[in-house]
Amino acid sequence: MMSTDGKPLTTSNNSSIWPVVGMMAQIPHPIRDYHKNIMLFGLWHSCVSPDPDRLLSSIVHDLMVSGAGDLMIDVGTENLIHFDIEVLIVGGDLPARSKCNKISAHNGFFSCTYCLYEGVSCTQHRHVLYPYVDFKQIRPPPRTKEHIAYCVEQIKQSNIKAFRTYGVYGLSPLIFNRCKEIYSVHALCHFTEQRFSFGSLAYHSMFAPESALHHFSKLAHGTISRGAQIAYWHCINRQIDTLNASPSPQIFTQNFF
Structure with missing residues (x-):
């Protein structure tokens, strides 16, 4: 580990x-x-x-x-x-994971490493929200290794500097109330999935x-x-x-x- x-x-x-x-x-x-x-x-x-x-x-x-x-x-x-x-x-933690995975930081769009939930912009406080109600309705598809490979290929073919797609900006060497529903809260939606994939939290905290x-x-x-x-x-x-x-x-x- x-x-x-x-x-x-x-x-x-x-x-x-x-x-x-x-x-x-x-x-x-x-x-x-x-x-x-x-x-x-x-x-x-x-x-x-x-x-x-x-x-x-x-x-x-x-x-x-x-x-x-x-x-x-x-x-x-x-x-x-x-x-x-x-x-x-x-x-x-979330900033370290986004850096190592080369995926948008926890305050950006498509920050989730488990699904392709885009998030919505909060113009009042200028941050990105991940409302649970929208998540339940949209049921975004999972983020897979194949999809990340597709995004990396799109980045290679683009001539735009700092181009990113679905929150991916490069190939990683690792391959409550509304304004509180930022990505760190949305990540809890995948806690059950992580539990079945990696075991109890005490063993990989x-x-x-x-x-x-x-x-x-x-x-x-x-x-x-x-x-x-x-x-x-x-x-x-x-x-x-x-x-x-x-x-x-x-x-x-x-x-x-």
Whole structure:
């Protein structure tokens, strides 16, 4: 399971970090949420938010290469155990998800990643609404991988700068009252679908990645090369944890991480 999000480090120059973290689904919950069991796949530190291709493309490539090969881990048995690598879910808050999926932000039209609900403009407050009454009447079709591929092809053929169709503006490396019905409320309409697709919310919530984000930010001090400091001290801490760890055949069934 992968996740990414941004966290400001300083207010003077608006710099922020965007770590890409991963967790092993086989590790029992909540043990896998401990920050010592969270893997750091990549890290972006800049005053400018990252382009999703630069942030994720190399990570996706490495995961595909690892998934095509064999991952052997010593868990204390006579033979090494073979593990298959597969990304089950990529999580994030609404702004991070829209950036990584290259779909309109949560305050734009066609922001939903589950259906093709356009939304309506509120001229009084200048934001986009997703009324539930209209959603029930329209019953918009689902947003599928094939439809996103079609939108990307339309963008490639267009000569218009910043052209987007159905909220899609590029190929992602991942492929109450009326004025309160913004996209964050509309997303709740798909909660049941997410529950059946990914399981209980407790098993894929953003609590652990957000906690890890705060932990990573504490590894940097001062104002110089903070991203390099985080990567360096994270590697040092992981090496120390590895020296103190011992393999066990019950590593994925007993809570003694």
